[in-house]
Amino acid sequence: MSRYADIVLPLAQPAYTFAIGEGVEVCVGDAVAVQFGKNAVYTGVVWRLHDTPPAKGEAKPILKVLYDKPLLSELQMRFWEWIADYYICSIGEVMRVALPSIIKAKARCEAEFEPYKPKREVTVNLVAEVFVGEVREKLERRAPKRYEALCEIEKAGGVLPRYAVPLDSTALKALQTAGLVEMGERDYHLDCEWSRTLLPKLSEAQTKALNEIKKGLTDKRVALLHGVTSSGKTEIYTHLIEERLSRGEDVLFLVPEISLTTQLVERMRALFGESVMVYHSKLTPQQRTKLYTDMLSSESGNFVVGARSALFLPYKKLGLIVVDEEHDSSYKQSEPNPRYNGRDAAIVLAALHNAKVVLGSATPSLESYANTLSGKYAYALLTERYGGVEMPDITISDTVRNVKRNERKLHFNKELIDAIAERLESNEQVILFQNRRGYSPYMECPSCGWSARCPHCNVTLSAHQQRGKMVCHYCGYSETINRYCPNCKTSELKPMGFGTERVEEAVSELFPEARVLRLDGDTATSSSAYNRIIGAFARHEADILVGTQIVSKGLDFANVTLIGILNGDNLLASPDFRAEERAWQLIMQVAGRSGRRDKRGEVIIQTAEPQHSIYSMIGEYERVAAKLLAERKQFRYPPFVRVVKVVVRSSDKERLVDASMQLGQQLRNRFGGRVLGPVAPLIDRVRGEYRVELMLKIEVESSFSRARAILREEIAHLREDKSYRNITIICDVDNM
Ligand code: ADP
Ligand code: ZN
Ligand code: ZN
Numbered sequence: 001m002s003r004y005a006d007i008v009l010p011l012a013q014p015a016y017t018f019a020i021g022e023g024v025e026v027c028v029g030d031a032v033a034v035q036f037g038k039n040a041v042y043t044g045v046v047w048r049l050h051d052t053p054p055a056k057g058e059a060k061p062i063l064k065v066l067y068d069k070p071l072l073s074e075l076q077m078r079f080w081e082w083i084a085d086y087y088i089c090s091i092g093e094v095m096r097v098a099l100p101s102i103i104k105a106k107a108r109c110e111a112e113f114e115p116y117k118p119k120r121e122v123t124v125n126l127v128a129e130v131f132v133g134e135v136r137e138k139l140e141r142r143a144p145k146r147y148e149a150l151c152e153i154e155k156a157g158g159v160l161p162r163y164a165v166p167l168d169s170t171a172l173k174a175l176q177t178a179g180l181v182e183m184g185e186r187d188y189h190l191d192c193e194w195s196r197t198l199l200p201k202l203s204e205a206q207t208k209a210l211n212e213i214k215k216g217l218t219d220k221r222v223a224l225l226h227g228v229t230s231s232g233k234t235e236i237y238t239h240l241i242e243e244r245l246s247r248g249e250d251v252l253f254l255v256p257e258i259s260l261t262t263q264l265v266e267r268m269r270a271l272f273g274e275s276v277m278v279y280h281s282k283l284t285p286q287q288r289t290k291l292y293t294d295m296l297s298s299e300s301g302n303f304v305v306g307a308r309s310a311l312f313l314p315y316k317k318l319g320l321i322v323v324d325e326e327h328d329s330s331y332k333q334s335e336p337n338p339r340y341n342g343r344d345a346a347i348v349l350a351a352l353h354n355a356k357v358v359l360g361s362a363t364p365s366l367e368s369y370a371n372t373l374s375g376k377y378a379y380a381l382l383t384e385r386y387g388g389v390e391m392p393d394i395t396i397s398d399t400v401r402n403v404k405r406n407e408r409k410l411h412f413n414k415e416l417i418d419a420i421a422e423r424l425e426s427n428e429q430v431i432l433f434q435n436r437r438g439y440s441p442y443m444e445c446p447s448c449g450w451s452a453r454c455p456h457c458n459v460t461l462s463a464h465q466q467r468g469k470m471v472c473h474y475c476g477y478s479e480t481i482n483r484y485c486p487n488c489k490t491s492e493l494k495p496m497g498f499g500t501e502r503v504e505e506a507v508s509e510l511f512p513e514a515r516v517l518r519l520d521g522d523t524a525t526s527s528s529a530y531n532r533i534i535g536a537f538a539r540h541e542a543d544i545l546v547g548t549q550i551v552s553k554g555l556d557f558a559n560v561t562l563i564g565i566l567n568g569d570n571l572l573a574s575p576d577f578r579a580e581e582r583a584w585q586l587i588m589q590v591a592g593r594s595g596r597r598d599k600r601g602e603v604i605i606q607t608a609e610p611q612h613s614i615y616s617m618i619g620e621y622e623r624v625a626a627k628l629l630a631e632r633k634q635f636r637y638p639p640f641v642r643v644v645k646v647v648v649r650s651s652d653k654e655r656l657v658d659a660s661m662q663l664g665q666q667l668r669n670r671f672g673g674r675v676l677g678p679v680a681p682l683i684d685r686v687r688g689e690y691r692v693e694l695m696l697k698i699e700v701e702s703s704f705s706r707a708r709a710i711l712r713e714e715i716a717h718l719r720e721d722k723s724y725r726n727i728t729i730i731c732d733v734d735n736m
Contacts (some may be wrong), residue, residue: 002049003221004059005492009036010099011092012337019059020049026062028068031099033063045072045095045238046212051112056490071099071296073314075352082348088644088708088731089337097338098312099292122162122450123184125171126153126211130180146171150180156274159184164274199242199271200235209380211391216378217356222347224326224372225360226621227382228390229592230556233360236382237322238271240358241303242324245272248301249319249355254342256328256553257281257307262531265554268305279306279313290440300496308333308342311349318353321346325553326359326368327585329578329736339732362592363585366632367639369625392594392601396615399608410506411498416564416604417510424514424543428561428599432546433590435571438462438522439502440495443470445485452493458685463495464522465505475687503566504546511544519547552589561601568607572614575682577637578736581628584614591618636697638734642704644711645735646694648678649728653690658691659718659727666714667694674698689728708733 005026006015009641018034020026030046043066053059072080080098089657104548122736131150139147149167153160162183164171175181201387202210213223213236227233237253244251255264257280268276279291294311295302300316308331323331323343331342343359349488359368359377372379385391397415407414423430442460444451454462454472461470461479469478485491495502500520508516524530530550538557545551563715565571571583580648594601605615617623648663651655660678667675677694684691698707 003051004049004053005032005046006048007032007034007044007062008047008091008095008699009034009042009513010095011042012090013092014090015047015092017052017054017059017062018044021170022205024062024063024065027070031066031071033066033419035060035063041497043099046070047077047091056498068432071298071589076314077521078352079349081347083338083340083345085708086348087338087340087733089339093337094480097309099331101371106186112605123158123159123186124153124162124165125182125184126150126158127152127180127182128158130178136420143526146175149636150175153173153181159186166696188726199238200232200240203215203232203386204234205382205384206386209382210239212380213240213358213378216380217358219221220352220376220378220605222357222359222371222376223378223380224364224368225358225380225382226364226369226372227360227362227380228385228391229362229589230385230595231362232386233324233362233382234267235386237358237360238268238325239661240320241272241322244319245303247319248299249317251319252310252313252321252346253303253305254310254321254323254331254346255305256325256330256714262527263534265305268303272303275303276599277302277304279293279304279310281307281309284428308340308345310343310730311345313549315353317540318350318355320355321350321357321360323357325361327361327363327365328553329582332734332736333731335735339735341734341736344734345577363588363621364625366581366625366628370629370639384582385635389595390600392591392603394615395602395604396568396610396619397604398610399604399606410510411566412506412510413604413606418607419602419604420507420511420514420544420564422612423562424511424539429537429540429557429559430544430564431540431551431557431590431593432504432507432544432566433548433551434498434500434507434546434566434726435548435586436462436497436520437501438471438473438499439465439505441491441497442495443481444496445487446492446494447491448485448488450485450487451496452479454684456688458683462499466522474683498566500546500548506547507544514544515542516544516546517542519545519550521550524550549586551593554587557593561599563590563601563603565590565603565605568605568612572609572612577632579636580614584618584624584628587618639700641697642700642707642733643735644695644696644698644708645732646677646711646715647691647692647730647732648694649689650726652688652726655724655727656690656692658719659724659729660694663718663729664694665712666717667696667711670710670714671698672697710730728734 004017005020007018021426024031026046028046028049032044032046033041034044036042041063080091080494082095082725083094119689127478131154146167149165153165165649176183192384209225209227213225216223225233225236226490241251265276265278277291279288296314304313323346326343347357368377371377395415398411399413402408403412409417420430440463442451443463443603452470453459454461454475454477456477457472457474459472461472463470463481468481470481471478482493485493504518507514517537519533523533536542565587569585572579591603594603607615614624632638648656648660663676664675674697678692681691681693696711698704711731718724
């Protein structure tokens with residue numbers, strides 16, 4: 001019986017040693033309550049058992065073991081360790097994303113820790129004898145929503161959990177009073193019976209791609225499915241998924257957070273039944289906890305559709321991970337630690353389970369594509385859209401020429417205006433894309449040049465007309481829009497540039513008869529708001545949809561034949577080495593939303609720089625990828641080197657400069673010319689903190705783990721100087 005346990009706490013700290021009291025039984029992977037610091041009790045995870053007392057001080061005892069079985073398996077622990085090691089953070093920081101609110105992470109006293117008990121779930125039970133004949137017909141006519149809900153319950157065998165019934169409490173009460181339903185209760189249990197459903201029959205091209213993937217996966221861990229938008233990648237996934245589930249293995253279907261749409265979940269539930277689990281950060285702590293603990297006590301054979309945090313669920317035997325839209329940068333957690341990439345972590349997790357990975361995209365990342373060229377990943381290409389829909393025509397519209405000819409009106413070039421008019425005429429739909437939300441990105445005084453800036457960040461405030469506010473997109477600070485310049489007090493402030501709100505206004509002015517909807521971070525504030533807008537557009541209740549990035553993700557609108565990209569230039573303007581790749585992927589993704597079986601779609605890109613090489617070869621994936629890869633190689637960027645961005649932050653500017661200079665020197669002593677910086681980034685102050693960046697580039701041939709170890713060492717070394725107490729140092733590995 002070991003006397004000590006090293007325990008990981010949800011902190012940016014190493015594991016601490018605690019004593020195991022007489023009669024207390026703990027196992028590796030157990031969740032326990034321990035006192036840490038003066039008045040705080042934390043949940044920790046037992047990482048290691050041993051008999052070595054701590055070097056200094058006396059070990060405090062473990063207060064309580066929280067569950068009757070370990071929360072983590074060996075395999076999950078190895079996975080956490082990999083993330084902490086690779087992304088240069090503590091295991092405790094991994095715990096924060098991996099066991100979100102499973103357990104109360106921190107409390108004032110021991111008594112506040114109540115282990116989670118699986119709740120019973122409330123159900124709605126149909127009284128089938130009543131839901132017949134005239135009653136049924138009357139409902140169908142007079143209360144279609146209630147009628148549909150009852151049909152849902154009927155379809156599910158007469159019982160549905162309350163949360164799955166799409167009715168508010170008033171409607172439900174009324175049905176109860178009418179004797180149509182009764183409320184019930186049951187133990188929540190995962191239904192692992194996979195009904196072998198009829199999967200969609202694949203086309204010839206799809207079948208070929210599926211077979212290539214299957215063949216490739218016999219000796220390779222990862223396959224890349226490169227299929228143009230609407231080629232039916234999802235259909236191919238379903239065949240691979242079904243195969244694994246029928247063998248009783250777990251399957252994880254990863255999607256970027258933002259595209260976790262009901263559309264996809266509904267498609268999966270229609271095929272695989274109601275037990276398809278959905279896991280993402282928008283669930284309530286209760287829901288996430290329930291899912292985790294239920295999975296903990298279930299057998300394998302679970303199917304999870306989730307965002308990157310679903311990687312941390314307790315799979316028993318993963319057979320397959322699908323990473324859809326693998327190029328999407330929202331797979332990378334940008335803040336806080338662990339700054340992990342869900343796609344890359346998925347590949348590591350799959351290796352631990354000896355499972356397979358299918359990456360899918362219409363615009364694969366250069367990293368993944370390079371891995372297929374080198375033969376590391378299997379590869380399947382689908383060049384045709386399902387049902388023979390053609391890829392859209394791409395037109396580049398020269399903004400400068402339009403201005404010269406006086407043909408530009410309210411941010412719209414003539415080509416785009418004419419094309420929209422044509423679509424409205426023939427009752428087709430249009431999507432307009434602008435990658436900025438709000439009315440305008442800044443307000444400027446035409447007389448003195450003053451512009452409104454955030455007091456906490458080095459950025460201009462964006463005007464949001466509807467809210468009557470100027471808002472900082474970095475920290476959320478806002479103030480009322482000034483009409484007059486507060487500096488010279490003579491002129492009226494002018495909105496400069498344009499965001500989605502202004503595009504919406506302009507398009508309504510140009511086409512007063514058109515019905516316009518807007519989809520961006522301001523209108524899609526919840527998933528129901530998002531669904532409402534998407535639904536309305538899909539039902540053709542609007543002719544034009546104006547939106548940001550959100551419109552580029554996994555949407556399928558049959559009647560959209562024109563896409564307008566209002567400003568290609570600001571997509572390319574970012575100083576980031578990935579800017580061009582990202583702009584190109586985004587244009588391709590947006591473009592993929594257009595076209596129909598009977599009519600070719602069109603994409604119009606407005607730009608002041610039409611000669612930019614990217615525009616001339618947009619639709620040619622291989623050519624663009626070859627060009628970008630050659631540039632990456634020449635300038636030493638991924639995938640030819642590994643990069644770590646080191647961000648140094650502090651509100652004390654002087655100490656920050658000292659610390660970053662010193663760190664730069666230390667790192668140069670170890671890494672020589674592989675270190676760039678310190679330099680101030682474009683936005684060098686956020687939330688009142690200044691920031692400086694260094695970049696480390698390690699050749700793929702050298703040992704990256706050795707490099708990370710040195711980096712950790714040098715940061716720890718710098719930290720020994722107590723005068724740098726208020727300096728924050730963050731490592732962002734494979735930064736995006
Ligand atoms: P992708 O994921 O490649 O963008 P989807 O899987 O969403 O493409 O397919 C696009 C559209 O074509 C969807 O409406 C889908 O239902 C339909 N589709 C694709 N393949 C098939 C198939 N084999 N049988 C029936 N419909 C299909
Ligand atoms: Zn002024
Ligand atoms: Zn700010």
